[in-house]
Amino acid sequence: MSAALSSEVTADLRTIVGDQWVITDPVRLLAYESDGLTAYRRPPGAVVLPADTDEVSQVMARLAHAEVPVVPRGAGTGLSGGALAGSDAVILATPRMNRIVHVDPENRLALLQPGVINADLTEAARPHGLYYAPDPSSQSACTIGGNVAENAGGPHCLKYGVTSRYVTGLTVVLYDGEVLRLGGLGRDSAGYDLTGVFIGSEGCFGIATEIEVRLLPIPQATRTLLAMFDRLEDAGEAVSAIVARGLLPAALEIIDRETIQAVEASIFAAGYPVDVEAALVIEFDGIEAGLDFEAEEAEGCCWEKGAREVRRARSERERLGLWKGRKNAFGAFGRVAPDLLVQDATVPRTRLPEVLRAISEIGHRYGLRLANVFHAGDGNLHPNILFDRTDEDELARVEQASREIMAVCVAAGGTITGEHGVGLDKRGYMRLVHSRDVLEVMRATKKAFDPWGGMNPGKVLP
Amino acid sequence: MNALAAALSRRLPEGQVVEGFRAEQWAVCDRVPQAVVFPESESEVAEVMRLATQEGWTVVPAGKGTWLHGGQPPGAVDVVLSTMRMDRITLYEPGDLTVTAEGGIGLDLLAHRCGEHGQWLPLDPPGPRKGTLAATVSTASFGPLAYHHGLPKDHVLGVSLVTGDGRVLELGGRVVKNVAGFDVLKLTIGSWGTLGVLTSITTRLHPQPPADRTVLFRGEAGELVALARAIATAPAPLAALEMLLPGERERSGGTVPLLAVRILEASEATDEICRIVTDTAGASAFRQMDGRASAELFRNVEALESGAELVVRLRLLPSQLETVRKHADTLRELADPDEGWGTRLAAHVQCGVLRVIISRMARGEGWIDRAAEVIERVRGGLEAEGGSLTLSQGPSGLVSAVGAWGDAGSAVPLMKALKREFDPAGVLSPGRFSFL
Numbered sequence: 001m002s003a004a005l006s007s008e009v010t011a012d013l014r015t016i017v018g019d020q021w022v023i024t025d026p027v028r029l030l031a032y033e034s035d036g037l038t039a040y041r042r043p044p045g046a047v048v049l050p051a052d053t054d055e056v057s058q059v060m061a062r063l064a065h066a067e068v069p070v071v072p073r074g075a076g077t078g079l080s081g082g083a084l085a086g087s088d089a090v091i092l093a094t095p096r097m098n099r100i101v102h103v104d105p106e107n108r109l110a111l112l113q114p115g116v117i118n119a120d121l122t123e124a125a126r127p128h129g130l131y132y133a134p135d136p137s138s139q140s141a142c143t144i145g146g147n148v149a150e151n152a153g154g155p156h157c158l159k160y161g162v163t164s165r166y167v168t169g170l171t172v173v174l175y176d177g178e179v180l181r182l183g184g185l186g187r188d189s190a191g192y193d194l195t196g197v198f199i200g201s202e203g204c205f206g207i208a209t210e211i212e213v214r215l216l217p218i219p220q221a222t223r224t225l226l227a228m229f230d231r232l233e234d235a236g237e238a239v240s241a242i243v244a245r246g247l248l249p250a251a252l253e254i255i256d257r258e259t260i261q262a263v264e265a266s267i268f269a270a271g272y273p274v275d276v277e278a279a280l281v282i283e284f285d286g287i288e289a290g291l292d293f294e295a296e297e298a299e300g301c302c303w304e305k306g307a308r309e310v311r312r313a314r315s316e317r318e319r320l321g322l323w324k325g326r327k328n329a330f331g332a333f334g335r336v337a338p339d340l341l342v343q344d345a346t347v348p349r350t351r352l353p354e355v356l357r358a359i360s361e362i363g364h365r366y367g368l369r370l371a372n373v374f375h376a377g378d379g380n381l382h383p384n385i386l387f388d389r390t391d392e393d394e395l396a397r398v399e400q401a402s403r404e405i406m407a408v409c410v411a412a413g414g415t416i417t418g419e420h421g422v423g424l425d426k427r428g429y430m431r432l433v434h435s436r437d438v439l440e441v442m443r444a445t446k447k448a449f450d451p452w453g454g455m456n457p458g459k460v461l462p
Numbered sequence: 463m464n465a466l467a468a469a470l471s472r473r474l475p476e477g478q479v480v481e482g483f484r485a486e487q488w489a490v491c492d493r494v495p496q497a498v499v500f501p502e503s504e505s506e507v508a509e510v511m512r513l514a515t516q517e518g519w520t521v522v523p524a525g526k527g528t529w530l531h532g533g534q535p536p537g538a539v540d541v542v543l544s545t546m547r548m549d550r551i552t553l554y555e556p557g558d559l560t561v562t563a564e565g566g567i568g569l570d571l572l573a574h575r576c577g578e579h580g581q582w583l584p585l586d587p588p589g590p591r592k593g594t595l596a597a598t599v600s601t602a603s604f605g606p607l608a609y610h611h612g613l614p615k616d617h618v619l620g621v622s623l624v625t626g627d628g629r630v631l632e633l634g635g636r637v638v639k640n641v642a643g644f645d646v647l648k649l650t651i652g653s654w655g656t657l658g659v660l661t662s663i664t665t666r667l668h669p670q671p672p673a674d675r676t677v678l679f680r681g682e683a684g685e686l687v688a689l690a691r692a693i694a695t696a697p698a699p700l701a702a703l704e705m706l707l708p709g710e711r712e713r714s715g716g717t718v719p720l721l722a723v724r725i726l727e728a729s730e731a732t733d734e735i736c737r738i739v740t741d742t743a744g745a746s747a748f749r750q751m752d753g754r755a756s757a758e759l760f761r762n763v764e765a766l767e768s769g770a771e772l773v774v775r776l777r778l779l780p781s782q783l784e785t786v787r788k789h790a791d792t793l794r795e796l797a798d799p800d801e802g803w804g805t806r807l808a809a810h811v812q813c814g815v816l817r818v819i820i821s822r823m824a825r826g827e828g829w830i831d832r833a834a835e836v837i838e839r840v841r842g843g844l845e846a847e848g849g850s851l852t853l854s855q856g857p858s859g860l861v862s863a864v865g866a867w868g869d870a871g872s873a874v875p876l877m878k879a880l881k882r883e884f885d886p887a888g889v890l891s892p893g894r895f896s897f898l
Contacts, residue, residue: 106695106781107814129697151641162639164648165616180873186779186814187850190867191877191895192657193602196615196648200641217697240557246580246669286699290730346637350557379558380639418639426642433642437629441883442644448879460643 005045005088009066013048013090016058021096023047032091035076035083036138037425039341039389044071044085051096052113053171053179053209060207061177063090064454070175071456072203074114074146077138079342080423082149082202082459089457092207094145100124101210108215109168109185114145114208121213130215133160136419137330148208151200153419155251155326158377159285160216162419164199169212172198172205175454184212197445202421203456205449219285222250223295224313226322227302228276232256232372234306235278236353239376241301242282243349247294251283252377259329259371259384262336268328270321276308280376281326329373330384337369337386341398345406347414349379358408359383366397380418381409406432422460430462466519466540467497473509474499478547488542490522491535491858495542502547504622504630504661510543511659512628515887521626522891523655525566525594529601532855533654534866537893543659545596551575552662553636559667560619560636565596565660581667584611586760588767588817588854596660602652606702606724606763609812615651617665623650623658626885636664649880655891656898657884671701671726676756677739679721680748683707683807686721687784689743690811693723694780696742698735701726703811704763705783709803709821710794720748721811722759766808772796772820772856774837778849780814785847789840790818796833798822814849823857834863841868870897 013022023029029043045068050056063070071085073093085091094115101111105128110121118139122131135154136142142152148170153162169184183195198205229235235254242249255263260272260279272279280302284294299310313319333340347355356372359381363370369386383405387394406416406429416422416429430439443461447453463471467481481497488498501507514521519540524530526546545566553562556579563572569583570591576582587593587603597603599621602614620634634640634647650657679689690705702724708717725735740747751759767773774793778786790807797805802821809816823833837860841851845868853866870877874897881888881898 104781106691107779108695109779151645153639157639161612161616164645165612178872180876181871182873184848186777186782186848188775188777188815188852188868189850190852190870190897191873192880193615193648193652194873194876196651197645199648200645204644217699220697243557243559243669246672248669287727287731287734289734290728293730294728346639348555348558348560348637350555375639378639379637413635414637415635415640415642417642418637419641421641422643430643433635435632438631438633438646439643441631441633441646444883445644445646445649445880448876448883451879 005068005090006066009062009068010046012062013046013059016062017048017050017055021049032073032076035078035081037079037081037423040081040084040424042084042086044089044091045087047091047093049093049096053173056092056173056207056209057177057179059092060173060175064176064452067454069454069457072149072207074143074149075117075141077142078146078150078423079344079420080417080425082421082423082456084424094143097209103128105130107185109212110215111210111212112144114143114148114211116144118142118144118147125215126218129218131218132213133166133216134163137327144211144213145208148199148211149201149203150419150421153380155253155375157375158252159248159250164196166214167195167199167211168214170195170198170208171210172208174206175450175452185214202423202460204446204460206455221288221291222283222285222319223291224319224322225282225295225299226311227280227282227307228273228309229278229280229306230276230308231306232278232356233353235280236356236376238280238302238305238307240350241305242298245297245301247297249282249298249377250285251281252375253281253326254372254374254376255279255326255329256372258369259373260325262371263325263329263332266332266335268324268332270324270328272325279325281322326373333371333384333386337388339387339389341385341387341402342420343383343385343402343405344417344420345409345414346378346380346418347409347412349377351412351414352376352379355381355408355412359405362401362404362408366401368397368401378418379414403429424459427460427462464496470497470499470510470513470541473513474501474506478502488524488527488530490530490539490542491861493535493539495539498542498544500544500547504624507543507545507624507659507661508628508630510541511624511626514541514889515627518887518889520889520892523600523659525597526568526592528589528593529597533601534894534896535858535862536891545659545661546594548661556581560638560664561667562636562662562664563595564662566594568592568594569598576667577670580670582670583617583665583667585614585617586764588764595663599651599663600653600655600660606704606760606810609810610699610701611668615648618647618651618663619666620664621647621650621660622662624661625658626887626890631658634664638666654894656881656894657890673727673729673732674753674756675725675732675736676751676759677723677736677747678749678751679743679745680718683719683787686719687787689745690721691781691783692742693739694811696738698738699727700724702760705809705811706763707807709806710799711802711804724756724760763808766806767819767854769821770819770855771822773854774818775852775854776816776818776840776844776849778814778844778847780812782814782847783809783811783816786814786816789843790816792840793818793836796820796823796836798824830857830859830863833860837864845869865896867895867897874898
C-alpha cells in the first residue's frame with residue numbers, strides 16, 4: 001500500500017460528499033488524532049464524512065483505486081486505539097449517518113445508520129415500550145456503528161448478552177466499494193454467518209452503513225441494591241453466592257476502595273462510605289411480581305458474606321444514586337492522576353478472587369496505583385492504572401504491569417479483552433491467547449473481506 | 463474390507479472403522495459411505511482429516527446420525543466421521559455458568575448433567591434429544607426457545623475445530639465476554655460440516671427456570687394468527703410462542719389447532735405474565751399446563767418432524783405471519799391425501815418461521831418435477847418479499863433439484879475464500895452448500 005493521499009484524491013472526495021465534508025485542515029484534524037485511548041496520538045491525512053451507503057461506496061472505491069487506507073470511526077470513544085490513522089490514511093467518520101430509518105414495534109426491530117448514538121436509539125424506541133439492550137458505559141456518546149465494530153458490552157450483559165445478540169442484519173461496504181447485504185431477521189441466510197463474523201471486526205473488514213437491530217420490551221420494574229464490604233473477596237463471594245442460588249440479576253458490578261475514594265473526592269460524589277473495600281451494585285429487572293423476593297434473596301447473600309451495609313433504592317432517583325458511583329468512576333479518576341489506562345480482561349467468574357489478588361500484587365510490585373471497576377457477574381475486569389505519562393519510568397512500569405495482568409488473566413482461563421477490543425493497543429498480547437494457526441485463520445478471514453489490505457491496516461493482528 | 467476402510471483401520475485403534483452393510487445406516491441423503499469412523503479423541507479426528515486431505519476422500523462429519531437425511535445432499539460421501547464416542551464433559555464449573563463438553567455429547571446427557579446443578583442450556587432443536595451438541599451447533603438448529611433465550615451462536619463461547627487438513631483450531635474461549643480478535647468462531651456455527659469437525663464446545667448455561675407453564679388457546683388458523691401477533695407484541699417475557707396446526711387427517715381425528723404460549727419464570731412472575739397474555743388475547747385460555755405437562759408439550763413440538771418425508775421452512779418478518787401461512791397453504795398439494803397425517807404447520811411466531819411438515823408426498827408420474835415447480839414458485843414469492851424458503855429434509859432427488867437453500871446473494875465469492883482457508887482440498891461435506 002503506497003502512501004499516496006494526493007490533493008487529486010481529496011478533490012475527488014469533495015466532489016462525492018460535498019466540499020464541507022472533507023477535512024484536511026491540520027488544526028481540525030487534531031480532533032481525530034486519538035480515540036478514547038489517549039496514549040496514542042497521530043493525526044490522519046484527511047477525514048471524510050459521507051451521508052449514506054452510496055456515498056460511502058463511492059468514497060471507498062476512490063480510495064481503493066488510489067490505494068489509500070481507510071479507518072472507520074464512530075464517536076471515537078473506543079479504548080484500544082482502533083480508530084487511529086496515520087497521515088497516509090483517511091478516516092471515514094459517520095456523524096452524518098445518524099438517521100434512525102425506522103423503528104418497527106410490530107417486529108421489535110430498528111433499522112438505522114451507523115452514526116446513531118446508542119442512547120438515542122433507546123430514546124427513539126421508548127414511546128413504543130421498547131429499548132436497545134447493550135449499554136456500554138459510553139452509551140450517551142458512542143455510536144451503534146462503533147458498537148458493531150467492537151461487539152460492545154456493558155453492565156447489563158450478564159442477563160442480556162452483548163451486541164452480537166442484537167444485530168440481526170447489516171449492509172456492509174467493502175474497501176473496493178462493493179455493497180453486501182448480510183442477514184436480516186425475516187429470512188434464513190444461506191451459507192456462513194457473515195453478519196456474525198463482521199461484528200467485532202474493528203473496522204478491518206469493511207464498514208457497516210445500515211444496521212438492523214432487535215429491540216426488547218422495557219422491563220416492567222427494577223430493583224437495585226448497593227452492598228458495602230470490608231473485604232473485596234467478600235464482595236466476590238457474594239456474587240458467587242447469588243449466582244449459586246440460581247438468581248440471574250441484570251447487572252452485578254463491583255467498584256473497589258481506590259475507585260470509591262476517587263469518586264467521593266470528585267464532583268460525582270455519590271455518598272458511598274470511603275472506608276469500605278468494595279461496593280457491589282446488584283440490579284434485577286423484569287416483571288414486578290417476584291422481584292422483591294429476588295432482591296431479598298440477593299440481600300441475604302450479601303449479609304451472609306459479611307456485608308457491612310446494604311442499601312436498596314426505593315425510587316428511580318435513589319436507583320440512579322446507587323449507580324452514580326459506578327457510572328462516574330472513569331470521570332472521577334481524572335482528578336486523581338493525569339493519565340488513566342483502562343484495562344480490560346475477562347476471567348471465569350469463579351477465578352475472580354485469586355485473579356484480583358494477583359493483580360493487586362502486581363500493582364504493589366510495580367509501585368502503581370490500581371483501581372478496579374468491574375462487571376463481576378461476567379468476570380469482566382477493568383483494572384485501571386493511574387499514572388503520569390510524563391514520568392517515563394512510570395510509563396514503562398505501566399506497560400510491564402499491563403502485560404503481567406494479561407498473562408495472569410489468560411492463565412486463569414480468561415482472555416485479553418472482554419469488550420474494548422484489540423485495536424492498536426493489544427496486538428502484542430494476541431499471541432498470549434491464540435495459536436499461530438488461529439492467528440493465520442483470522443488473517444485469512446480478514447483477507448476474504450479485504451484482499452487489498454486497505455481496511456484499518458495494522459490493527460488487531462500482531 | 464474395502465481399500466479405503468482398510469487404510470483408515472491401519473491408522474486408527476481397533477473397532478473405530480466400519481464398512482459394508484454396517485455403513486448403510488449412516489447413508490447421508492441416500493449416499494452410503496465407504497467407511498464410517500468413530501474416533502475417540504481430537505488427535506484421531508485430526509489424523510483422519512489429514513489422511514482424507516492427502517487421499518482426496520470426501521468426509522461428512524456426523525454425531526449420532528440423527529439428521530443425516532437433512533439439508534442439501536453432499537456431492538460425494540467417502541467417509542462419515544461420527545464424533546458420538548467423544549461425549550465427555552471435560553470442564554464444568556457450575557459457578558461459572560459455563561460447560562465444556564466434547565462435540566459428540568447428546569443434548570439429553572448434557573441436560574441431565576447440568577440439571578444436577580440446577581442449570582440448563584436452552585436449546586430445543588427439532589429431532590430426538592439424543593442428537594449431539596456438535597450437530598446442533600454445526601447446523602445452527604433452533605426451536606421455539608430461540609427467540610427469547612438465544613440462537614446457538616448466542617450460547618456458544620468457544621469450540622475446538624479440526625479443519626479439512628487436520629489443523630486443530632481453538633476458537634473463542636470459555637468466558638462470556640471475549641473480543642480478542644476476529645470472531646471466526648461464528649463462521650463455524652451453521653457451517654454444516656463444511657469447515658471442520660467440532661470436537662469440543664464451550665457454552666453458556668442458565669439457571670433452570672423455577673416454573674414452567676404453557677397457556678393454550680384454540681381457534682381456527684386465521685384467528686390464531688391474529689391472536690399470536692397480538693400476544694407477540696405484549697410487554698411480557700415469553701419463552702416461546704408456537705402456533706401448531708395439525709395435519710388434515712389429525713384434524714379429522716379430533717386434534718385442534720393451538721397457540722401455545724410458554725412462560726419460564728419465577729412462579730409469582732408467571733402468574734402475572736399469564737394475566738398479561740390473557741388480557742392481550744381478550745379471550746380466556748383453553749387450557750393451562752404446568753411443570754412436566756408443559757415441558758412434555760414442547761417435547762412433542764421437537765418431535766413434530768419425526769417420520770416426515772418433507773419439511774420446508776418458510777420465513778418472513780414476524781408481522782407477516784398471515785402471508786407466510788398463505789404461502790404454506792400452497793404447499794399442501796404436495797401431500798398425499800390418503801397417507802399419514804397430511805400437512806402440519808408449526809410456527810415460531812416471534813421469529814417469523816413457519817415449518818410445513820408433510821407426512822408423505824403425493825406420488826405419480828413426474829411428481830418430483832411437479833413438487834420442484836411448486837416449491838420454486840413459493841420460494842420466489844417469499845424471496846421477492848425479502849424472505850426465504852429452505853428445505854430441511856426431503857427426498858434427495860427433490861432437494862438436489864430445488865436446492866436446500868435459496869439465494870445466497872453476492873457474498874458467495876467471499877464464502878468460497880473462507881471455505882478454501884478451512885478446507886484447502888475441499889474434502890469436507892462438498893456440495894452441502896451447493897453455491898460454494
